[in-house]
Amino acid sequence: MDDLICELLGDDLFFLRRDALARGLGDKALARLRREGVLHRVRHGAYTRRSHWRSLDRAGRHLLRARCAVRAARADVALSHTSAALAMGCPVWGIALDDVHLLRLDGRGGRREAGVCQHHQSYAQEDLVMRDGLVVTAPARTCLDLTTITGVEPSLVVVDHLLHRGEVSRQDLLRRSRDMPYGPGSLTTGLTLSLADGRSESVGETRLRYLLWRGGLPSPVPQLAVTAGGRVLYRLDLAWPELGVWLEFDGRDKYVSYLRPGESVVDVVLREKRREEDIARRTGWRCIRVTWRDLADPDRVVARIAAALAGGPVAA
Template identity: 50%
Template structure:
């Protein structure tokens, strides 16, 4: 999926040498423009509109730094690893965004310098694509590369994003990994990511919840569990533990904004969600646990809540005979 032409990650970048050669600026006027906030420097020697830069999220600023580094490179390079992800409109949650990752095309060994990590690696057909005038690793290869530099949880977010979007399927991803990358350093993380990957997870929050259950040795829930009233589908639950009488929903703000109906406010969506929860409880007799970003940031506390809820439902069932 390509970015829209007005996406801020594709904002104009002007290099110092271009601005000096055009006569539009001198080094003194550039320094003054940065000081006054008219321009901003995503990297040394690269400039963007100042107000725009300050309005961007860290993820969006990272994409601009990646594009600037690509344009400044003096040898043939490809944006790779986590640095390729923004241009496939993929999440970079949980990754270290301090460095731009570039893979050399000349086969020479990689090295590290200020703000840049250069890699070398064998390329196969289809590994490199051009997006928005930038050479980047394909979604398939970038996914595997990202798992070499990120945590299992962050890498799983990327895999599930692409799987759910239909960018590739799991057998294809596994085949590409086994073709040459299974012997790369840190590939043990990739092995686990491939085992945990699941296309049914629809968001960063849902993937993080699924990983939470795995990491805390909790019962494995069923994602996107469908609840029917007769033959009518009334709800699709983020996660369900049918035998234990519990279901979980990830409550992210984006979730309510994304599914707003025509003429509906966020408050209306919250009320509608509450009614949906009541309907599910009436049909199933189960109890619901809602999980937020703050909950995911405190796994031990969230684990206690989950285990306490499961135990509470179990006690209620025993008391009811």
């Protein structure tokens, strides 16, 4: 039985019910394997090993459901919207991952079924690319599509990421947005593109820029270089040179990712403190530190930054 399961799973690590039935593995056997903890039902008519399912994060589970949906589809489809963004390795924030999004390529009407939303929209050949054996909407099309199903902040996270990676350009996004074949979300599209900046290097930096804009604060310069003798010494996450303030975003994994061989997290914290002191000495500016936890209270963090920009104390 295990050999048959391995053959069915193959390199994709999932199989459809119809494949199992064709190999003589019926519904009763599939139900028993689920009860015994061998198999997990990914979606209706699709299975994987339970151990594999448990090893996946939210994005990985969504992509597995997406692969199952593509194989089960009765028409030519491409991953689109959120599913395409995940297939391209984009971070997603504030976007539900419950539904797999597919663009129908046969020109027929879209449909919605449990866990799958098929979209019927016109497309050009430049709108489609291959990623890991799947047809997905191209980066520019994916950015624009996302703005039609979610808000500015979640859309901005993906757009900034793809701009930073150089997979899209602002000019192309603006050009393509003028030819979008659908109206809903056009206000979100325009605002997202006006705020997008590929210099942001993380979800946290993008979200901070959005919160600052929403709070009516001056726009910071992302990744401002601090130089000496013609060489770059440091890059600041966000800075207001004219106000003498810069901001560092301490993400969830910042200190772990900065570890050098033989260092502890304490060593990284001390090194970061020395870095901050050296920047302050060279520039005369003040530093604000914001953590991921701070973003859970947007009004408070915006008020703290506003006070610092006005010359007030930099509160914790």
